[in-house]
Amino acid sequence: MSAPAFLGAGLHTALGAGVARNIDALFQPLPRPVLQEIKTPEESVGAPALLLHGRPLENIEARFWQAAEAVVGEAIEAAGLTRDEAREAALVLGTSSLDIAVSEAIYARELAEGEDAYPLTSNSTMGRLAQRLRQAHGVRGPEYTICTACTASANALIYANMLVATGLVRHAIVVGVEIFNIITALGFQSLELLSPHGMKPFDAKRAGLTLGESCAALVVGPSNKPGAFHLRGSANLCDIFGISAANPDGSTVADVIRMALEDAGLAPEQIDGIKAHGTASLLNDEAEAAGMRLVFPKLPPVCALKPFIGHTFGACGVTELILFCGMAERGFFPATPGICAEPSDDLDIRLPQTPQALAPGVFQLNFFGFGGNNTSLVIANAD
Amino acid sequence: MPIEITVRAHGDYYAPVEGAPPDVRELSKQTLGKQVRRVGRFIQLALIGAARCVGTQTPPAHTGIYMSSRRGDLETNLEVLEQFFKHGHTPKPLNFINTVSNASCYYVARHFGLHGRSCFVTGVCFSFEMALQAALLDMQAGVVRSALVGGLDTVAAPLEIDRRRLGLNAQTPVSEASHWLWLEARAPAPGETTLEAVEAFADRDALAAWLKRQSFAPEKTLLAEGQYLAPADARALRGETALTRAFAYRESLAYYDGQAGAALGAYRATADLDGTALAHINGDAEGRFAAIVARRSA
Numbered sequence: 001m002s003a004p005a006f007l008g009a010g011l012h013t014a015l016g017a018g019v020a021r022n023i024d025a026l027f028q029p030l031p032r033p034v035l036q037e038i039k040t041p042e043e044s045v046g047a048p049a050l051l052l053h054g055r056p057l058e059n060i061e062a063r064f065w066q067a068a069e070a071v072v073g074e075a076i077e078a079a080g081l082t083r084d085e086a087r088e089a090a091l092v093l094g095t096s097s098l099d100i101a102v103s104e105a106i107y108a109r110e111l112a113e114g115e116d117a118y119p120l121t122s123n124s125t126m127g128r129l130a131q132r133l134r135q136a137h138g139v140r141g142p143e144y145t146i147c148t149a150c151t152a153s154a155n156a157l158i159y160a161n162m163l164v165a166t167g168l169v170r171h172a173i174v175v176g177v178e179i180f181n182i183i184t185a186l187g188f189q190s191l192e193l194l195s196p197h198g199m200k201p202f203d204a205k206r207a208g209l210t211l212g213e214s215c216a217a218l219v220v221g222p223s224n225k226p227g228a229f230h231l232r233g234s235a236n237l238c239d240i241f242g243i244s245a246a247n248p249d250g251s252t253v254a255d256v257i258r259m260a261l262e263d264a265g266l267a268p269e270q271i272d273g274i275k276a277h278g279t280a281s282l283l284n285d286e287a288e289a290a291g292m293r294l295v296f297p298k299l300p301p302v303c304a305l306k307p308f309i310g311h312t313f314g315a316c317g318v319t320e321l322i323l324f325c326g327m328a329e330r331g332f333f334p335a336t337p338g339i340c341a342e343p344s345d346d347l348d349i350r351l352p353q354t355p356q357a358l359a360p361g362v363f364q365l366n367f368f369g370f371g372g373n374n375t376s377l378v379i380a381n382a383d
Numbered sequence: 384m385p386i387e388i389t390v391r392a393h394g395d396y397y398a399p400v401e402g403a404p405p406d407v408r409e410l411s412k413q414t415l416g417k418q419v420r421r422v423g424r425f426i427q428l429a430l431i432g433a434a435r436c437v438g439t440q441t442p443p444a445h446t447g448i449y450m451s452s453r454r455g456d457l458e459t460n461l462e463v464l465e466q467f468f469k470h471g472h473t474p475k476p477l478n479f480i481n482t483v484s485n486a487s488c489y490y491v492a493r494h495f496g497l498h499g500r501s502c503f504v505t506g507v508c509f510s511f512e513m514a515l516q517a518a519l520l521d522m523q524a525g526v527v528r529s530a531l532v533g534g535l536d537t538v539a540a541p542l543e544i545d546r547r548r549l550g551l552n553a554q555t556p557v558s559e560a561s562h563w564l565w566l567e568a569r570a571p572a573p574g575e576t577t578l579e580a581v582e583a584f585a586d587r588d589a590l591a592a593w594l595k596r597q598s599f600a601p602e603k604t605l606l607a608e609g610q611y612l613a614p615a616d617a618r619a620l621r622g623e624t625a626l627t628r629a630f631a632y633r634e635s636l637a638y639y640d641g642q643a644g645a646a647l648g649a650y651r652a653t654a655d656l657d658g659t660a661l662a663h664i665n666g667d668a669e670g671r672f673a674a675i676v677a678r679r680s681a
Contacts, residue, residue: 120460126484237500
């Protein structure tokens with residue numbers, strides 16, 4: 001059987017609906033986050049967010065399902081799966097907050113209607129989201145929902161790829177979903193990690209993150225197409241330094257980067273570019289920069305994609321992978337104009353200011369999450 | 384040469400719940416030898432089950448953790464939702480962080496000093512099977528050589544509301560459980576249990592074709608019917624496979640979501656099964672299936 005490759009994708013972020021629109025937008029100026037007002041008894045909190053393009057924050061239940069189901073359909077169509085192939089495929093979902101936005105909306109409505117309401121009575125089963133996405137497209141293969149915070153859909157790709165590589169399934173649909181919800185917004189507000197002025201990873205003026213929304217899907221399956229992007233290596237490790245931050249000395253970040261390189265059978269100097277996690281928080285960028293420095297004697301070009309779409313948490317793995325592959329397939333390495341043009345004193349990382357010409361090659365994409373979950377992917381469109 | 388996966392140990396917590404779910408802090412302290420602070424019952428129960436599994440041994444630092452649960456840390460999530468939507472209090476930072484499902488994996492890893500793979504898997508009917516499959520995939524790929532696989536399901540007060548969430552009637556007995564397996568990539572010693580396969584099937588035909596290929600010897604194979612397997616499917620399975628030796632591990636269990644997590648521990652704890660295989664078949668309401676196959680070495 002041919003080795004697994006990425007066959008087709010679907011994507012809806014703040015940049016637009018559809019993969020092509022998203023890639024087009026990476027050549028445009030960075031979008032500005034919009035403050036979403038959340039009223040508490042004491043105050044009104046403005047949570048900076050980049051919501052799904054064309055889907056304002058209203059009719060929460062409908063917007064969630066419509067967006068999520070559509071991207072899975074887009075990916076299946078782009079991959080050219082027949083109905084029978086889709087039926088037998090696995091669906092591997094990576095998400096942090098599942099469909100909690102829907103549960104919040106239902107609970108708030110029931111409380112407002114004066115009912116003796118309790119949360120999560122409409123759905124407390126975490127697998128319902130994947131089940132619904134699977135059923136919407138007639139998929140009956142193995143179904144995983146992986147919840148490892150911000151590495152969730154990157155880890156979903158690892159297992160999807162393994163399911164295909166071992167022959168347990170012929171195709172696997174990797175899905176990443178993260179939708180604006182009040183608890184996540186207030187949680188990050190309580191951690192003082194939200195920045196109203198957009199994300200500036202590795203920049204001297206970095207001040208935190210913007211909440212991002214994304215629904216993303218990627219079909220993995222056999223391909224004989226020369227130059228098709230595929231997962232060449234990967235690693236996932238638990239960092240027990242802290243539940244909400246990687247070890248700032250970079251050692252645990254370096255461990256997972258090295259392990260992914262080893263899995264890919266590559267030396268650091270063979271990596272042609274890095275997509276950093278880049279949450280723009282003080283400590284995590286410090287740990288990530290230190291980790292990269294420990295592994296790479298000479299750092300390859302580094303990019304960050306969250307300034308375009310916000311932090312899409314559990315969905316960022318497959319979302320940023322699709323964005324990166326889309327840019328690379330057009331022959332460009334992504335740029336973030338105005339961010340980290342000059343290396344900051346403490347981190348010594350520079351990000352491209354204009355999209356750079358990029359040949360096929362081997363690239364490393366890094367993701368780090370709460371719960372000490374660190375993941376690194378090595379992808380290639382050339383050997 | 385395929386890599387053999389041996390079940391080195393198993394450990395369980397199981398307790399029927401009547402009235403309020405129990406405070407397990409003292410049990411956690413006794414089991415772990417210290418108090419783990421600022422965590423809820425879900426994480427405490429994860430730690431208790433994992434600690435009972437490894438006993439006095441110390442897992443290697445590269446051990447991977449695979450946890451499954453159908454509803455995750457429901458109590459923490461309920462608390463955060465009620466605090467804000469009902470009482471207007473914003474989430475406290477640690478409460479918010481502990482809402483991430485893999486927080487339980489983190490605390491288990493930290494307690495045992497582990498820094499291998501860490502994965503939290505959930506699903507509607509096959510949560511435990513898919514976590515076990517993830518571990519098996521990693522071990523057969525040579526990525527992981529030691530793994531702790533846990534299945535954990537809890538209830539939340541008030542129970543009458545939680546029974547409604549679970550779709551149970553008011554009289555159905557409910558329970559909480561934390562089942563753990565310690566897997567190692569090595570050949571088994573005589574009398575040890577190996578994990579041979581974890582597979583999912585789109586329909587009955589696919590399951591039947593797979594079962595046929597396994598060539599189970601009826602006299603040397605136990606058939607365990609999973610929690611969500613429809614009675615009609617169970618009858619059909621028995622007829623099609625001629626596997627008439629039942630392994631009834633669930634009969635005394637009050638309801639909880641992930642009873643598949645108890646199967647391998649119960650099989651492992653049953654005497655006089657050397658050379659006997661276990662085929663555990665689960666099903667869902669859509670007519671999909673999942674199978675676990677284990678074998679006791681002679």
